[in-house]
Amino acid sequence: MCGIIGFAGREQAAPILLDGLARMEYRGYDSAGIAVRSETKGLQVKKAKGRLQVLSDLTHGGADLEGTLGIGHTRWATHGEPNDINAHPHVSENGQIALVHNGIIENYLEIKEQLQRHGVKFTSDTDSEVVAQLLEFHYNECHNMLEAVGRVLRRIEGSYAFGIICSDYPNALIAARKDSPLILGYGENGNYIASDVTAVIKYTRDVVYMEDGEIAVVTPESIDVFDSEMNPLEKKHSQVDWDVSAAEKGGYAHFMFKEIMEQPEAIRKTVSPRIRDGRVVLDDVSMTVDYVKNISRIFIIACGSSYHVGMVSKYNWERLLRRPVQVDLASEFRYSDPLVDENTLVIVISQSGETLDTMAAMREAKRRGARTLAIVNVVGSSIAREADDVLYTWAGPEIAVATTKAYSTQLVLMDLIGLYLADLLGTVEKSEYDAILTEMQLLPEKMSHFLEHFEDVQYFASRYFNHNSIFFIGRNLDYAMGLEGSLKLKEISYIHSEAYASGELKHGTISLIEPGTLVVALGTYAALFDKAMSNVVEVKARGAEVLAVTTESFKEKMEKTADSTIVVPDTHPILQPSLGVVPLQLFAYYVALQRGCDIDKPRNLAKSVTVE
Numbered sequence: 321m322c323g324i325i326g327f328a329g330r331e332q333a334a335p336i337l338l339d340g341l342a343r344m345e346y347r348g349y350d351s352a353g354i355a356v357r358s359e360t361k362g363l364q365v366k367k368a369k370g371r372l373q374v375l376s377d378l379t380h381g382g383a384d385l386e387g388t389l390g391i392g393h394t395r396w397a398t399h400g401e402p403n404d405i406n407a408h409p410h411v412s413e414n415g416q417i418a419l420v421h422n423g424i425i426e427n428y429l430e431i432k433e434q435l436q437r438h439g440v441k442f443t444s445d446t447d448s449e450v451v452a453q454l455l456e457f458h459y460n461e462c463h464n465m466l467e468a469v470g471r472v473l474r475r476i477e478g479s480y481a482f483g484i485i486c487s488d489y490p491n492a493l494i495a496a497r498k499d500s501p502l503i504l505g506y507g508e509n510g511n512y513i514a515s516d517v518t519a520v521i522k523y524t525r526d527v528v529y530m531e532d533g534e535i536a537v538v539t540p541e542s543i544d545v546f547d548s549e550m551n552p553l554e555k556k557h558s559q560v561d562w563d564v565s566a567a568e569k570g571g572y573a574h575f576m577f578k579e580i581m582e583q584p585e586a587i588r589k590t591v592s593p594r595i596r597d598g599r600v601v602l603d604d605v606s607m608t609v610d611y612v613k614n615i616s617r618i619f620i621i622a623c624g625s626s627y628h629v630g631m632v633s634k635y636n637w638e639r640l641l642r643r644p645v646q647v648d649l650a651s652e653f654r655y656s657d658p659l660v661d662e663n664t665l666v667i668v669i670s671q672s673g674e675t676l677d678t679m680a681a682m683r684e685a686k687r688r689g690a691r692t693l694a695i696v697n698v699v700g701s702s703i704a705r706e707a708d709d710v711l712y713t714w715a716g717p718e719i720a721v722a723t724t725k726a727y728s729t730q731l732v733l734m735d736l737i738g739l740y741l742a743d744l745l746g747t748v749e750k751s752e753y754d755a756i757l758t759e760m761q762l763l764p765e766k767m768s769h770f771l772e773h774f775e776d777v778q779y780f781a782s783r784y785f786n787h788n789s790i791f792f793i794g795r796n797l798d799y800a801m802g803l804e805g806s807l808k809l810k811e812i813s814y815i816h817s818e819a820y821a822s823g824e825l826k827h828g829t830i831s832l833i834e835p836g837t838l839v840v841a842l843g844t845y846a847a848l849f850d851k852a853m854s855n856v857v858e859v860k861a862r863g864a865e866v867l868a869v870t871t872e873s874f875k876e877k878m879e880k881t882a883d884s885t886i887v888v889p890d891t892h893p894i895l896q897p898s899l900g901v902v903p904l905q906l907f908a909y910y911v912a913l914q915r916g917c918d919i920d921k922p923r924n925l926a927k928s929v930t931v932e
């Protein structure tokens with residue numbers, strides 16, 4: 321979703337701002353802009369609808385804008401259509417203040433009307449411009465930018481990360497945050513603000529995560545952070561420990577493909593440190609046996625692909641723990657008056673750790689007394705900081721909008737937690753526990769082996785890429801995996817696709833199957849393989865073309881019925897989705913490639929969804 325970058329330093333700001341925005345392109349956007357202040361030219365603002373390249377061309381790579389202080393923004397439209405005028409930065413009426421904003425100002429209409437009564441003229445449809453104008457209004461009253469920002473923050477409601485510059489302040493930019501991420505970066509040639517570390521990692525690894533309600537004044541020499549009462553704060557610095565190359569394509573055509581290929585290593589990094597002497601060790605979680613025994617109910621809450629991880633885990637955890645596990649979409653959970661109390665364990669899953677729906681659902685669960693455990697990839701993100709406990713998936717930065725390696729690491733981490741809890745409860749046999757752990761450690765190798773033959777999937781994609789509607793069917797874990805396969809395909813290839821529990825087809829959906837319809841049949845779940853096969857026969861009988869995914873054990877049987885078969889290595893049944901999902905990711909990737917889609921930045925989508 322929207323990305324903010326700001327720089328106060330001793331170098332020309334515009335090229336740095338454009339570079340930072342380029343590194344945040346993956347977040348999703350539809351327009352971009354920068355504002356730079358110089359002694360001679362004052363505030364200069366350039367904005368453009370469309371790709372960042374348009375803005376870069378417009379400013380000759382930033383060379384046209386002179387000055388060492390600036391802010392930049394990529395916008396993902398919420399209020400007002402994507403166009404040049406609604407793009408950020410927004411400038412106050414007298415042209416003295418420029419502002420970039422992520423988030424939503426809920427009471428903007430009321431403030432807008434009030435300012436209009438004072439004669440203020442607006443040019444855009446955005447809630448963000450209202451803040452720029454309100455800032456000018458208060459600045460005219462108090463003539464102190466920090467004080468004016470404080471007054472504005474007390475007046476507005478909603479979520480925000482702001483970057484602000486003012487022509488009266490040649491060296492300082494002001495930042496503020498509430499419910500929208502913002503980091504401060506300490507560099508050699510100046511200091512930064514950014515929505516995420518990928519924007520500044522090229523320049524510094526020394527960062528501070530801003531908290532809700534905090535305000536920062538950033539100059540080339542220093543960064544001062546204040547609480548909402550303007551009391552100075554001492555902030556803890558963090559060192560970003562991943563390499564800049566982790567956020568670069570490194571010779572691959574797309575981030576998505578690179579990230580698919582990185583999955584074995586990401587799984588290894590997530591699993592290895594958590595298995596010691598044949599046991600699962602979750603150092604960062606402090607649940608006692610008594611607490612676990614008193615858990616009456618478990619909720620798993622997430623959105624999108626993270627929710628699909630929850631679907632797999634529901635099957636696995638209920639099997640392992642013999643406790644009711646409910647998976648809820650975060651956006652539904654928070655408004656459903658959920659049955660949550662202090663004996664409820666709430667697991668929230670989020671790659672970005674910033675998804676607003678998931679964050680709000682977690683807060684609601686906490687408010688009702690539940691204990692929350694967050695599974696997060698981005699270190700220091702909002703969800704990670706607010707949860708009672710956090711376990712990180714060590715997938716490294718995920719840049720492609722369509723998640724792959726984060727999904728895979730979430731899956732194995734949830735399996736590990738399931739085993740850990742089952743062990744505490746005594747609901748898993750030792751032999752089963754050992755077998756799962758052994759197989760889990762073999763997953764990276766088996767996945768690598770499969771990935772060596774990625775061209776097989778490419779072949780099927782070239783055969784089926786021109787279908788306009790595709791069904792994914794499977795039972796139990798295969799159904800949960802099908803949900804993810806279907807989402808991957810539709811989000812990057814724009815092909816309409818649905819995932820169904822195979823047994824449910826005959827209750828309606830089978831009427832959509834006609835000669836030539838492509839059905840991706842998932843038959844990796846051993847316990848229900850024969851049942852799944854009956855459903856494959858049903859769709860074949862109605863003329864469907866069947867592309868199957870199965871395991872080595874069932875290859876022969878599947879090949880007798882399906883038109884095409886992709887075979888993944890066998891593993892423990894609980895872990896089978898970790899291998900089964902890989903061909904589905906590759907299939908989506910190659911279909912999208914054949915169709916000429918913008919794979920890493922699919923239309924209308926954002927990487928971290930920070931609005932409701």
Ligand code: F6R
Nearest residue numbers: 624625626670671672675722723
């Ligand atoms: C799909 C995808 C999204 C995310 C969803 C939740 O490929 O990436 O569906 O899974 O937006 O995001 P996080 O996990 O960051 O909360």
